Amino acid sequence: MSSSTTTQEQAQLVEASKRQAAYQAVKDYLLPEYTRIGIGSGSTVVYVVEAIAALGPSVTSKMAFYPTGSQSEELIEAAGLNLQYISKLPAGEQLDVAFDGADEVDEDLNLIKGGGACLWQEKIVATSAKRFVCVADFRKLSPRLGTAWKKGIPIEVLPMAAPRVLDELRRMGALEPRIRPGVPGKAGAIVTDNGLWIVDAPFLPLLLSKDTESGAQNEDREKGVWTVDALADRLIKIPGVAEIGLFYGSNGLQVASGAQKPVAAYFGMADGSVEVRTPSA
Ligand SMILES: O=C(CO)[C@H](O)[C@H](O)COP(=O)(O)O
Numbered sequence: 001m002s003s004s005t006t007t008q009e010q011a012q013l014v015e016a017s018k019r020q021a022a023y024q025a026v027k028d029y030l031l032p033e034y035t036r037i038g039i040g041s042g043s044t045v046v047y048v049v050e051a052i053a054a055l056g057p058s059v060t061s062k063m064a065f066y067p068t069g070s071q072s073e074e075l076i077e078a079a080g081l082n083l084q085y086i087s088k089l090p091a092g093e094q095l096d097v098a099f100d101g102a103d104e105v106d107e108d109l110n111l112i113k114g115g116g117a118c119l120w121q122e123k124i125v126a127t128s129a130k131r132f133v134c135v136a137d138f139r140k141l142s143p144r145l146g147t148a149w150k151k152g153i154p155i156e157v158l159p160m161a162a163p164r165v166l167d168e169l170r171r172m173g174a175l176e177p178r179i180r181p182g183v184p185g186k187a188g189a190i191v192t193d194n195g196l197w198i199v200d201a202p203f204l205p206l207l208l209s210k211d212t213e214s215g216a217q218n219e220d221r222e223k224g225v226w227t228v229d230a231l232a233d234r235l236i237k238i239p240g241v242a243e244i245g246l247f248y249g250s251n252g253l254q255v256a257s258g259a260q261k262p263v264a265a266y267f268g269m270a271d272g273s274v275e276v277r278t279p280s281a
Pocket residue numbers: 040041042043044045100101102103112113114115116117118119122
C-alpha cells in the first residue's frame with residue numbers, strides 16, 4: 001500500500017469518525033421540544049449541522065440556531081435552518097443546547113479550543129447553553145491538555161497589546177508563544193471575527209486539578225508547569241487578553257453556573273464506535 005493511500009485512508013477514517021460522533025450527539029441531545037440551539041465552529045460541526053438538517057423541517061422549523069462566528073453562520077444558512085444571534089437572546093434566558101468541536105479534551109473534560117480562531121464567540125455560546133455538548137474524533141482525546149495538541153493554547157488578544165502579552169507568556173513559561181499568521185497569501189496576523197488577533201501559547205502538558213488535590217507537588221509555574229485551572233485563571237488576567245481557548249471549571253448541567261466544560265463529549269473512534277465521556281462525580 002502506498003503512503004499516499006495510507007494518508008488518504010487515514011483522512012477518510014477521521015472524517016467518518018467525526019460524522020459518527022456528530023450523528024450520535026445530535027440523536028442524544030437534540031430533543032424535539034428544544035427551540036434554541038448553539039452551533040460551534042470547525043470541520044466536525046459540519047456533520048452536526050448535517051445531522052440536524054437530516055431531521056427535516058418537521059423537527060427543525062420550530063428551532064432557532066445560534067452561530068459562533070461567520071463559518072457556522074454560513075453553515076446554518078446553507079442547511080436551510082433558522083439563523084438567530086446570541087445578541088438577541090433575552091437577558092436571563094438560555095440556549096437549550098450547544099454543540100461544538102475541540103482541539104483537545106482531557107480526562108476531566110477540560111478543553112483546548114480556538115484552533116479555528118473562533119474561541120471567544122464559542123465560549124459565549126457554550127456558556128449561554130444549559131447543555132454544552134462536545135463532538136470530536138479519536139485524535140482529540142488525551143490524558144492531559146498539551147499532550148496531543150502541541151500548537152499551544154489559542155488566546156484572543158487586542159493587537160496593540162500582543163507584544164506585551166507575548167512577554168508575559170514567556171515569563172509564565174510558555175514555549176515560544178507566537179502571533180498566529182494569516183492565511184497563505186495574506187501578509188500579517190490572522191484576524192478573528194471580532195477584529196482581534198490570536199496568540200498561540202504552548203505550555204508543557206497541563207496538570208489536572210486533582211493532581212494537586214491529591215498532594216502532588218509538581219506544579220512549577222516558572223518552568224511552565226501548571227494546572228489547567230491555575231493557568232486559565234492567570235491567562236485571562238493578562239492585560240490585552242480578550243478570551244482564552246481553555247474551557248475549564250465546574251461540570252454538570254449549566255443552568256445557572258455558566259460552566260465552560262461539556263456535559264458530554266462524543267468521540268468517533270477509529271473502529272467505528274462512538275465513545276461518550278461524561279463528567280466523573
Ligand atoms: O475551537 C474550534 C474553532 O475555534 C474548533 O472547535 C476546533 O478547532 C476543532 O475543529 P475541528 O472540528 O475542525 O477539528
